[in-house]
Amino acid sequence: MNILNKIDSLMFCMAKVSIFICMFLITINAAMRYLFNKPLTGTYEFIELFLMVILVFLSLSYTWKLKGFISITVLFNKFPLLIKNLIYFGIIILGVCFFSLIGYEGYATTVEKWLNNEVSSGVIPWPLFLSTVWVPLGCLMIVLRMFLELVIGVRNIFSIGIRSDIFEMQDEIYSNEELE
Amino acid sequence: NQSNSSSGDSEKITLKVATHTNQEHYSYKIGIEPWMDKVTELTDGKVEFEVYTNEQLGKAKDSYNLVKNKVADISFIVYAQDKMPLTDLPMLPNIYGSAYEGTRAYWDVSSDGGIMLEKAFLPNGIRPIFNFAVSPFTFGTVNEKIENLEDIEGMKLRTSGGLLDLTLNELQGTPISMPVTDARQALERGTIEGIMTSWLSIKPYQLEKPLNYIISNAPLNGWAAFYAINEEKYQSLPQDVKEAMKKASEETVINLAEKINDSEEKVKTSLKEEGIEIYPLEDEQVQKWEKELDPLVNEWISEMEKKGLPAQKVYDEFKKSVEKYKE
Amino acid sequence: MDVIIPVLLLFLFLAFGVPVAIAMGVAGAVGLYMAGGVDSLLGIFQTAPYSSVASYGWVVAPMFILMAEFLSASKIINDLFKSAHKWLGHIPGGLAVATIFASGLMGALSGSSTASAATISSSAVPQMKKFGYNPKLAMGVVSIGGTLSILIPPSTILIIYGIITESSIDKLFIAGILPGIITALGFCVVILLWAFIKSEDAPRISPVPFIERIRSLRLLWPILLLLSLVLIGIYMGIVTITEAAGLAAVGSFIIPLVMGKFTFSSFNQALNNSLKTTTMIFTIIIAGHIYGYYLTITQITQKLVNFVAVLDVSKWTIMLFIVLLYLILGFFMDQIAILLLTLPLTFPVAMSLGFNPIWFGIVVAKTAEIGLVTPPLGLNIFVSSGAAKEDIGIAFKGIIPFVLVDVVILLLLIFLPAISMYLPNQM
């Protein structure tokens, strides 16, 4: 879990740098166009091919950790603790399936683009595998995190028993880890 | 609804067709629609089509993957350069002179026995069922008339990116990328001074309102696109259906070549009537532009050859065909 | 079967609290497999996730989110209410009117109504209670005030609508301005009536010296100036919506930085929150596309459009039915999820009936505003009650007159499309 968290932080950091660069790139591009009649070549493609993909896919796992995915909890909140826990494991399994499929397809796409040396057509011929590679990387990360949550969660049920509310469960998983 | 080829003739075959355009677009009206009707007619209704317009099955940039991955059987492909770089050829400057030449020549190399079919399409598992080309792009401007190369220098012109940016850079203009839907407003407000456009995109986006000058003979990039069928799917079809498709394809290509040329002429006439000055560059200028842009084609060929793609041969074949169809 | 099972699955997942993105994604995957086979499933999963993200045009979403996060991290936003209070506090119901006014401005600084509601309620409710306001009025005002940020640009809901339906986001933004202002005025009318009928609920307070009012603007004017410039820039076509979003984000970064209002940790927190929200939204958009393609393959959409086309009722009856559907869904569901679930069906129907896409977006956004404050799931109520440490029941009671005005305004927007379309038509 520790190594996982470190790699994840690194990826999330890249996403942060991306969103920050994005902001300045757009502004500088607009300013150059109005002031010097000469926009920054390739801004459009760079944001579309790299920054957007990085900032979304590399923060997938962290968003899960921060409980950022919205869900409808009206009914869920009414269930007893044990059921909540079981449902939570079910949710994780669905999530693992969903992101694995996206990640696997993203991986296949990336390999294909890499083997064929695909480049974008335009003034700067960007290698395209560098654009899609963030899809499998991000998905791999969130799948690993979900999978570990599942393993640790199940183990905790057997060793400690059920005592936490579902929303505290994630926290507990991470805080238990710190102890080890 | 999986169709099966080997069993009897009476069995219905349903093919999924995807396009990002609506049903009013010329590629639909005089392209895929008559093609589908013809195939249904020639097969006595055995082949039917399920049509998904307006990006219902995927974005325009995914059009290649749609048919490659069999999400659809047939798809309108406007962008597949990263998979099949050779299909960039018609989009280079000064490759052909008119929609008619471009459409016919492109089909010559992309239909049975054509080099593009063998070297670009089939290795990627797809087969064009028809294609078309529009006349080369032109420059339209609001205030300043472009009469020689110097006029373009530093001028902010909207392009749709890609190879058009290369051309504009070569001519010392400033390419501005923006969605074509924003172009009219940008022209009216002076965000851009002009636009690099095909004749057929002028009216749909109401560019005729802000534009005042359009060159009639700029030797710029062409543009071509095609509908393609998944090759595996195609090979699984009964022989009579394949024959019907071939026949429909030939008819559709010739029809497209003529009708696109006609509609471009109509656009020009109507633009003139609306008071837009459509003027030719002088011969000496045309040659100057060509001289400026020819290196782009040569660079492209040597880039492709470096990747092991027979670009020189494709180029030669294409050019030969173009000559054949010159009036 | 390939219609029923995936739809049932989706509602089952949603009911059991599966995150909306995963619920739609998995249900869509099952549907794609059942309706189109393994080729369709793998094909769509190869293209949709990447294509839903790799688009220059959609960088507006992270940029406007970033802007809002920078502003709230800088705490400049907290001064907004204080200033509005100084200017308007002395009129009848003055503190409440000031709160609506501040919420409207907050709406222009933020794309998210819950963030807006949280910020305002934590500062406005204690203040109103201190001066003897009825907690019902206080809670009603802060909860409803937050909803203003949906129509007043920038707006996450309108960006998502624009992405899903491929409508022009700048036109949507401009179209939201007048309805947003009318809504704010409607709320002010409710407050004035409330204060008039039950004056003990909103005691008058004495005016603040003019010089102090001016002084309260000291920290605010650079941000307000920036925001007005951005909006004017979009309206005049000087900048594209993407550039406007980028400029707004940079401005919201630099202004607090120069004023010394940023710490590294608040800056870092703003980046974290922005990415969290952006990724949440794009994951749902990815899943929404997957689910939408499933609906397409089964041709449900087409059948629905054809079915509606032969119905022997006026197109307005159908529109009212759609709006009613949105209001009912709004009781139970998250507003973004509603859009993603329904737009693949309602948008083609609305377009086939000849309605304007921008106008439809504004109407849908208005129903989203109402859904944010209606029980049992009224996100804004939860957030503002939480932030103000007040009972949820009080807030739900206080909100009633405001919701009634909201419904009236919704009807106005439906039957007078000019309110939404006047400004974008001038662009």
Ligand code: NA
């Ligand atoms: Na807003």
Ligand code: NA
């Ligand atoms: Na609600």
